[in-house]
Amino acid sequence: MARTFTYSGSPAHIVFGNGASSEVGTWIEKLGCKRALVLSTPHRAADGEALAKSLGALAAGTFSDAAMHTPIEVTEAAMAKATEVKADCVVALGGGSTTGLGKAIAWRTDLPQIVIPTTYAGSEVTPILGQTEAGVKTTLRDPKILPEVVIYDPELTIGLPVAMSVTSGLNAMAHAAEALYAQDRNPVSTLMATEGLRALRAALPLLVKEPRTLEARGDALYGAWLCGTVLGAVGMALHHKICHTLGGSFDMPHAETHAVMLPHTIGFNAAAVPELLKPVADIFGSAGGGLYDFASSIGAPLTLRDLGLKQADLDRAAGIATQNPYWNPRPFDRAAIRALLQDAWEGRRPQD
Ligand code: NAD
Numbered sequence: 001m002a003r004t005f006t007y008s009g010s011p012a013h014i015v016f017g018n019g020a021s022s023e024v025g026t027w028i029e030k031l032g033c034k035r036a037l038v039l040s041t042p043h044r045a046a047d048g049e050a051l052a053k054s055l056g057a058l059a060a061g062t063f064s065d066a067a068m069h070t071p072i073e074v075t076e077a078a079m080a081k082a083t084e085v086k087a088d089c090v091v092a093l094g095g096g097s098t099t100g101l102g103k104a105i106a107w108r109t110d111l112p113q114i115v116i117p118t119t120y121a122g123s124e125v126t127p128i129l130g131q132t133e134a135g136v137k138t139t140l141r142d143p144k145i146l147p148e149v150v151i152y153d154p155e156l157t158i159g160l161p162v163a164m165s166v167t168s169g170l171n172a173m174a175h176a177a178e179a180l181y182a183q184d185r186n187p188v189s190t191l192m193a194t195e196g197l198r199a200l201r202a203a204l205p206l207l208v209k210e211p212r213t214l215e216a217r218g219d220a221l222y223g224a225w226l227c228g229t230v231l232g233a234v235g236m237a238l239h240h241k242i243c244h245t246l247g248g249s250f251d252m253p254h255a256e257t258h259a260v261m262l263p264h265t266i267g268f269n270a271a272a273v274p275e276l277l278k279p280v281a282d283i284f285g286s287a288g289g290g291l292y293d294f295a296s297s298i299g300a301p302l303t304l305r306d307l308g309l310k311q312a313d314l315d316r317a318a319g320i321a322t323q324n325p326y327w328n329p330r331p332f333d334r335a336a337i338r339a340l341l342q343d344a345w346e347g348r349r350p351q352d
Contacts, residue, residue: 005186010232012125013149014225018214021116021153024051024091028058031112031148035060037087039078039101040094041067044118051093051116061085063101066092068254069247070100070131078105087111092147093156095119095168096254103129103145113147118157120168120200120220121255122175122228124150130244137248146232152225154218162211166300169204169220170259172227173197177266177291178239179230181276181329189230194279196226201283201294208298237328239265242337245321246309256307259300260347263292264340267350272330288350303347314341 015023028036036059040048045064052059063081067074078101082090089112092102100123102113107129115124127146130139160168176193179185203219210216243261246252267288270277277287284290292302301307309317318338343350 007186007188016152018155020151025055025058027114027149033089035088036091037082038062039066039092039098040064044094048093060087066098066101068097070104072133075104096121096123099123107145110144114149115147116151120172120224122172122231125228126232152221154221157217158212165207166298167255167259169200170262171255172224173200174239174258174262175231176227178236179234181273182234184234189234192226193230196223197283199223204298242321249320256301260304260344263288263350264344269330286352289352292349304345
């Protein structure tokens, strides 16, 4: 088949290495900034304070109330703090929630962002912001949202609990799996997605056995960068739509929901595009069943029931997930999604 594609590179600086987070000050100065507001979640407030202390005069203050799904009230409080301390850039230290807060500030102010990710969610390399107002989550895409600098330091992920490492890693893999069949995929996104899946396939079982192995932590974070990059570069489909629905309308936990849904959505689409999902089959043995066996072998949650979703909610979830038509490689109707959700709720192994 004739090759036709559009490739647009992401303009961010990516800095990767053990101890690389000690370079934050240098990067603040390279961006032409002098007064950083350091962001974290309440849980990681001490790390935010320690980072601010190490930055000396380059840190103008800290804000440690970042929360899941970027609530507007939290963003407004952080904006007030940024104004109060005359911040000229933000440094987000943490997972997708902290990154989301930095993006929300940047979208409103165009302040430059430096992100130091400590999970595998991948938000740091996308121009996408999801935020919540009065319980409704909306998503927007803008070049202003893409962080200017991302510093990946595997040493900072050593303490990421095993359960969170597993679900966050599967969350990253979901970006790569859907990138393989994206309509706007290109040869580079496919290479990155495949390498990201390979890196996480190798790293996650090692992390489960030895959570403090720096080499495996490095491989997982490297995989997360690749998977996040393709999330930012190409369009997602059924899997992300269902997870967005379950997170937004049923308050299901982000990474865990991705982890449970992944084998089911990818198995469903493999029936339509087996060639495009061949990298998944090559790496995991098969698409749906292979991903399920892998998730099971590393102790991932396997049922929506265990995550707290009620069976009575499945009808409504299928309705919301199929409300607005969107592209997916395999056509579907409400009944098909209802059946898929039932399988995920029960944790049934997908057919190969
Ligand atoms: P998170 O950022 O909420 O982190 C979960 C918890 O783990 C928090 O309490 C955090 O403080 C803690 N934590 C983080 N790193 C840790 C570490 N190294 N050690 C110990 N504890 C640590 O979770 P997440 O899954 O990274 O992010 C989820 C959020 O990111 C969701 O709101 C999701 O919508 C968003 N997201 C956005 C994009 C995008 O492109 N816009 C992509 C992926 C995820």
